[in-house]
Every structure is written in C-alpha cells, then in structure tokens.
Amino acid sequence: MIAKEYxxxxxxxxxxxxxxxxxxxxxxxxxxxxEQAPENAVLVSGIGCSSRLPAYINSYxxxxxxxxxxxxxxxxxxARPDLNVIAMGGDGDGFSIGGNHFLHACRRNVDIVYVVMDxxxxxxxxxxxxxxxxxxxxxxxLTPHGPEVRRFQPCAIALAAGxxxxxxxxxxxxxxxAHMLYEAVQHPGFAFIQVLSQCPTFCPEQVQxxxxxxxxxxxxxxxxxxxxxxxxxxxxxxxxxxxNPRPIWPVKHQAIKPANLRQxxxx
Amino acid sequence: xxxxxxxxxxxxxxxxxxxxxxxxxxxxxxGLYGMLRKTFGPQIRGGESAAIVxxxxxxxxxxxxxxELLLVLDWKNFQRFADEIxxxxxxxxxxxxxxxxxPPNLPEPNTCLTxxxxxxxxxxxxxxxxxxxxxxxxxxxxxxxNAVVSAIRHRLQKHPQNTIELAIAVAQQxxxxxxxxxxxLEAPLASSDRLENLWLASxxxxxxxxxxxxxxxxxxxxxxxxxxxxxxxIAGEIESVGGHLLQAEDELAAVNMAIxxxxxxxxxxxxxxxxxxxxxxxxxxxxxxxxxxxxxVDVMRGGPSTGIPTKSEQVDFNLxxxxxxxxxxxxxxGALSVADxxxxxxxxxxxxxxxxxxxxxLSDQFLGQSSxxxxxxxxxxxxxxxDQTEVSQTSQEGSSVETPPDQQRQQRYFRYLxxxxxxxxxxxxxxxxxxxxxDGLEHNAAAVPSPKAADHEQQLAKRLRKLDSLVDSDxxxxxxxxxxxxxxxxxxxxxxxLEAQTxxxxxxxxxxxxxxxxxxxxxxxxxxxxMQHATQTLVIEQNQQGQFAHYLRSFDLGNLNFKQxxxxxxxxxxxxxxxxxxxxxxxxxxxxx
Numbered sequence: 085m086i087a088k089e090y091x092x093x094x095x096x097x098x099x100x101x102x103x104x105x106x107x108x109x110x111x112x113x114x115x116x117x118x119e120q121a122p123e124n125a126v127l128v129s130g131i132g133c134s135s136r137l138p139a140y141i142n143s144y145x146x147x148x149x150x151x152x153x154x155x156x157x158x159x160x161x162x163a164r165p166d167l168n169v170i171a172m173g174g175d176g177d178g179f180s181i182g183g184n185h186f187l188h189a190c191r192r193n194v195d196i197v198y199v200v201m202d203x204x205x206x207x208x209x210x211x212x213x214x215x216x217x218x219x220x221x222x223x224x225x226l227t228p229h230g231p232e233v234r235r236f237q238p239c240a241i242a243l244a245a246g247x248x249x250x251x252x253x254x255x256x257x258x259x260x261x262a263h264m265l266y267e268a269v270q271h272p273g274f275a276f277i278q279v280l281s282q283c284p285t286f287c288p289e290q291v292q293x294x295x296x297x298x299x300x301x302x303x304x305x306x307x308x309x310x311x312x313x314x315x316x317x318x319x320x321x322x323x324x325x326x327x328n329p330r331p332i333w334p335v336k337h338q339a340i341k342p343a344n345l346r347q348x349x350x351x
Numbered sequence: 352x353x354x355x356x357x358x359x360x361x362x363x364x365x366x367x368x369x370x371x372x373x374x375x376x377x378x379x380x381x382g383l384y385g386m387l388r389k390t391f392g393p394q395i396r397g398g399e400s401a402a403i404v405x406x407x408x409x410x411x412x413x414x415x416x417x418x419e420l421l422l423v424l425d426w427k428n429f430q431r432f433a434d435e436i437x438x439x440x441x442x443x444x445x446x447x448x449x450x451x452x453x454p455p456n457l458p459e460p461n462t463c464l465t466x467x468x469x470x471x472x473x474x475x476x477x478x479x480x481x482x483x484x485x486x487x488x489x490x491x492x493x494x495x496x497n498a499v500v501s502a503i504r505h506r507l508q509k510h511p512q513n514t515i516e517l518a519i520a521v522a523q524q525x526x527x528x529x530x531x532x533x534x535x536l537e538a539p540l541a542s543s544d545r546l547e548n549l550w551l552a553s554x555x556x557x558x559x560x561x562x563x564x565x566x567x568x569x570x571x572x573x574x575x576x577x578x579x580x581x582x583x584x585i586a587g588e589i590e591s592v593g594g595h596l597l598q599a600e601d602e603l604a605a606v607n608m609a610i611x612x613x614x615x616x617x618x619x620x621x622x623x624x625x626x627x628x629x630x631x632x633x634x635x636x637x638x639x640x641x642x643x644x645x646x647x648v649d650v651m652r653g654g655p656s657t658g659i660p661t662k663s664e665q666v667d668f669n670l671x672x673x674x675x676x677x678x679x680x681x682x683x684x685g686a687l688s689v690a691d692x693x694x695x696x697x698x699x700x701x702x703x704x705x706x707x708x709x710x711x712x713l714s715d716q717f718l719g720q721s722s723x724x725x726x727x728x729x730x731x732x733x734x735x736x737x738d739q740t741e742v743s744q745t746s747q748e749g750s751s752v753e754t755p756p757d758q759q760r761q762q763r764y765f766r767y768l769x770x771x772x773x774x775x776x777x778x779x780x781x782x783x784x785x786x787x788x789x790d791g792l793e794h795n796a797a798a799v800p801s802p803k804a805a806d807h808e809q810q811l812a813k814r815l816r817k818l819d820s821l822v823d824s825d826x827x828x829x830x831x832x833x834x835x836x837x838x839x840x841x842x843x844x845x846x847x848x849l850e851a852q853t854x855x856x857x858x859x860x861x862x863x864x865x866x867x868x869x870x871x872x873x874x875x876x877x878x879x880x881x882m883q884h885a886t887q888t889l890v891i892e893q894n895q896q897g898q899f900a901h902y903l904r905s906f907d908l909g910n911l912n913f914k915q916x917x918x919x920x921x922x923x924x925x926x927x928x929x930x931x932x933x934x935x936x937x938x939x940x941x942x943x944x
Contacts, residue, residue: 121783149634156610164616185604348556
C-alpha cells in the first residue's frame, strides 16, 4: 500500500497549519515503508486535538479517556502481542493527567510505540498551559502570570524512568519523523517519540521552530551519555537520542505449571 | 448439635488466624462442613486478630448468632472484637494461663478452663501456643491424629521438615491436655462418606476460578484490601491457561488495561474495592460507550473514603448502579454466597462478552475473605463469547455517515450498527475489513465521532436495549420457601436470611427469601409478582441509608409497598437479628388490623 491509502478519509478537525497533519502523514509514510497490514495495527489515544488522529488512519483505533492511552495500549499489546500497537496523544494528555502512566510505561517496557505530539499547550480546551509550556508564557486566561512552573522534560524523564528508545521529531520534518517512527516500531520494547508539533492557533510563536530546531546525531546506548546530552539539551534538538533494548514485559517464563485450576480447592 | 461456633482471639502475630485455618482444614479432612471468618485490625502484625470457625454436619454458609466456645491466647485488644464475638455466660471459655487479665465488663462464664498452652509449647522449644490449642481442640472434636497432622503439613508446607515435625509434636502435647480437662459440650458429628468431594475455598478465590473457567485471560491488578486475594489467586493460575496478569500503577491504569485487552478480543477483568472502583468509574463509562466487554469486581468494605478496609459492608450499591457519568446502562450483579462467587463471576464474564458491555460484580469482605468447606463446585458452563463475528456488509439507513468518495471503509463495516437486539457485529483487530476506531466520543453507527442528536439518540437507545432481555434470565435471583412474608435481600445477607428462615419455621412462621443476583437492570416484574403473592415484604441490607431500598422505590410499584431494615456494618447480620425483624414486621401488621 502507498502512504495515502493508510488514510481513513475522515476529515481531521485540526486548524489550518496544525503540526498534527504532518504527524498523520509521517505515520502513513512509516506504515507504507513497514508494509504494515492495516488490520494488524492499532492506534490508541487519549483526549485532545492530537488524540483524534486514530480515526484518520485506515487501521484499528481506540480513542479512550483523557490521559489513559498508555494503559489501554499496554493491556492490548500484552493480550495481543501479534498487533502493532501505537499509543499517541498530546503533552497535556501524556505528561499531566497521564504522567504517572508515562513513568510506568517507560519502566514496564511493553513493546509499544508512544508518540506525543507536543505543542506545549492545551488546544482543545482553548489555550491553557500544559506541563511543557514555557514558565513565563502569559497567553492563558487561566494562568495570567504564566504557569510559573518548571517545564517538564519528557526525554530526560523517559530516560530516568527506563525507556529503551527515546527520540524527538519535528512536524516541520515529516520525512525525518517517518524514519523515526519506522525505527521505533522496529525497536523491541517501549519506544518514546516526542514530536514538536506546532499549534498555530494558540502558540503562533512556534513558527520559529523552523529556524531553531536543530538535528543532532547523538544516538547512544549509554544512559550516562544520553543523560548528559539531554540535560544540556535546549529542548529543540531533533533525532534519536537513546536506544538500548532490554527485556520486554511480559517476560517469557520457561516452566509454567500445567493448568489445573481446581486442584488447590480439593481437600 | 447441628453446628458449633468456636471463636479464637489473640494479639496480631500469636497465630490465631493460622489456628483457625488449621482447625477448618482438619475439619474438612474429617468430612465436616464449616466456615472460617478471619477478622483483623488495620495493622498486619502486632495489632489484633480473631478467627471464628463454625462447624456443622450440614453445609455452613454463614456465621451464627452465638459463640459456643471461645479460645483465648491473649486477652490484649479483645475489646476491639467484642462487637463481633457475642460472648455470654453460656459460652465456654478456654484460655491460656498467660492470656492476661480478662476484661472486667464481660459476663462471668459458667465454664472457664485455664490451661498452660504456652508453657507446654515452650517446654518443647516452641513458642506457638496456637499449636497446643489446636491439638487440644481437635482431640475434643474427636478427629484422629492424621487430620491435625495433614492440616499442619498444609499450613507449613514451605517450612523445613524439622519445623513441621516439631509443630506436630507440640500439637500432640496439646491433645494430651484433654484427658484431664474435658470440654463439657457436644461436638458436631463428622460424616466420612463425602470426604472425596469437599472443597475448601474463599469467595475471592472462587471469583477468580469462575472468571478463568469462563474464559477470562487478562487481568489487570492494583492491590486493595479486601480484593487483593482475588488478584493473587488469579496471578498464581492465569499463566497456566495462557493468560496474563499485569500489576498496574493505579486503578486508573488497571481498568484501562483491561479495556485495552478486551478491545483485542481477550476477555478481561479487574477486581478492586470501593475506593478503587470510584477511581475506575470514568473508564467504566468508556467501556459502556465504546461497547467494550469488561468485568469489574468490587469486594465491598466499610466506607466512605478509606472507611473500614478490613470489614464488610454493602455500601457500594449506589456507586455500582449510579456511579457512571452520562446515561450509561450497564449490568450489576451481586454474589449470594461464598460458593456463588464462582457462579456469578462466570455469569458476569458471559454477559460482558455477549452484550459487549460493562458488568460490575458486587461481593463483600465477608464473602471474599471467609473460607468455606463446601461440596465440590461443578463448572458453571458460562463462557465468554468474543469470537470474531462476520462484519456486516450492509449500509445503515437513516445514519448520518458521510462516506468520503475515495474511501470504502465506512460503507463496509458498521461497528455500532443499530440492530433489533442492540448488539452490533464486533470486529477484532487483525480482522481484515473490520477496521474501526472504538470511541468514548459519541459516534454514529460507523464509529465516526458525531454530536448529532439523531446519532446520540440512536446509540443511547441501542446501548440500553441490549440489556433488556437480561431480566428474563433464570439466574436473576434465588427464591427459597413459601409463605406470606417475603424477605428481599442481596449479597452476603442471602445465606443469613436462609438460616433466619429455618429459625422462623421452628416458630411456625413461613417466609419466602429472595436473594437478588441481578441488581441492574432490575427484574422488577418478577419482584412485583413475588410481592403480590406476599402479604408483607421486608427489604434488608447492610448499609446506613438503604441504598437498594431507595432504588427499589424508584420503580413504579403501584399499590405494593414494603418495609426496610438497614443498618451499617462492620458487624455482620445475624440470623437472630433477621428473625427479630420479621417478627416485628408481623406483629406491627397485626396491630394495624
């Protein structure tokens, strides 16, 4: 199948110029490169503008509740390891309401991909600060002085929590993102991609990303090296930063006792 | 004597619960029926604990109103259990020499035996007075030595051989005490002809068995008292049948993981208690809206908030029935006995898959954590039916689906097709031609998000309609007896009510006991029919506000009415308490004439 055949034909609700269109295109390109059978892929999302994406792809999808894409995806993958499961959503969904699941998904290392379309804002509720919003961003009525809260560092936190594949893409570079997705799907274990995906409606200043996002060839299997890089990072580096496969969950056990559910009750 | 109740108390760590468990297992070995209720304070060790064992020659499915024999290892903290151990002067007291001082405000027992259980154990190099006491009691019950030996071996199976040998010898020393210190009470007679067919199980374990036998193959778990042992039992067994149990980071994750697995076609459940189910309620609504099969088991404990985690109370009825946001029709079942946990969990699994919806199973701490000797259970015959269905090829008239000209997807498969039964053909991931996005957003028949009034009405109606025929199921309730008084109850009160029924019969009063298993949708016509045949109806439940009674009143009962008796936990309902309520009901009706 060619890339555009992976689109469902349902018209996206996104604003003109939204970065999520590019993410949608990158997913279809990656699927084409992977020769993905559409019926064997499941896109799982939470709530938010970006979480509407599964309906736009010609595959199975699950559009759940706010913040819980990762648990749905993990349950599905453990139950159905034959499927290609990709969880996705926005920065509010993934790092705020779903922040705890993000940490534990990194630890658990179920073999899924997690794509966070990070536009540093709650778009669907019309422009409130998210965990990745700059500290002094004063454009939300909810936080007129700016959030005045230190920004969440998704990639550094993913590393600390145990993610085995960490990358950052940019909606201005859909081909580069498609390549990252391709690699992430191939990676055995939990693969996290933060995508800088601009919101022209609430954060028009993100148009600057065109000039400020910079590719970095920093990929390492060494967590110490990756940590040093990510702590020095300005948040605008683009590339695969860390890649180090480790045992996935569920771990396969050799000796499973024979099924005899009733034996333990017998006197 | 048809049944005998022995209570055991001591501070946490003295082995009171182990004593109760070994006593029950020894009784089972001898072909006696019985039940063990463990009761703990909030601490795991160093607090207080008590065990109550009721033994009988017939099936024992609830506790009695009385305690015939009280074994005291240690009087410390007894007061905390005083409510649960109705100690009277006719209770025979057997206490350790070093049990400490008996609390002053207790009745003076007619018979009190003070024996040196601890000293005897210590003389043999053990500190376990519970073992000497076990030997003593089992000897009095007339069990042969092998019964106590096998109970000890089972209890200590993970211990080294010399520990086991010592324990057996200590128990033997305790048995010797009986010769000079007999207990002036008749022990229930054991029957040896049913030895082969007895089980020893708790309600929590049987929830697990019922679910796995019906096909559950994915369980997501977050620990909570008193539901953890549902999950722990399953964890030990589910891999042997090819499934997985995943320990989640919280209840929000647990319920969503189960939904994810179920979306993949693998029957899934989770188990929790009130606080956990409160956290799960958002995603439970998602299961309803997305029509994803899901079983959530709530082993109820005292509430609200953290409440009384280790005690039983029927307080989550409202949460289970009304706790979801939006118009979210779903099924609520209540298990009626320890053994019925097996049946009800199986039925829940089948309903969830068959009707593609949420089923909540209400159990409680009493059913869940009491162990019972029972006739071996037959398989329920229930099974999850979540096989791939042929997906519909036809389009739906009147639907607002907008089919993009270059895409055939929506024309081919209507995930949420509006059918007569309300149940739509279900495609599973991996099935070509069935691709759709399951959604908690309101959607049209083709699973495309839609806020249109017509779609909303259609989808709401179909989700409600698919539960309609459930009320016709034979399993809606257990009905027992004939008489002019109808006693309606649910959950763990059913077995207590049956014993009350027997006691009332002894007084010449015949009543009908209705134990409701299907709580929502409520089989109101069946209930009305039973009420019409009765001159009086009494609804009982173990919560302060009469949650079920209020619900029942919300239906149109015409000129039928009922009285209610409700009170909170943590003390259990007793048969005698229910007898008193029925007698009051009858006499008040007499006075009104």
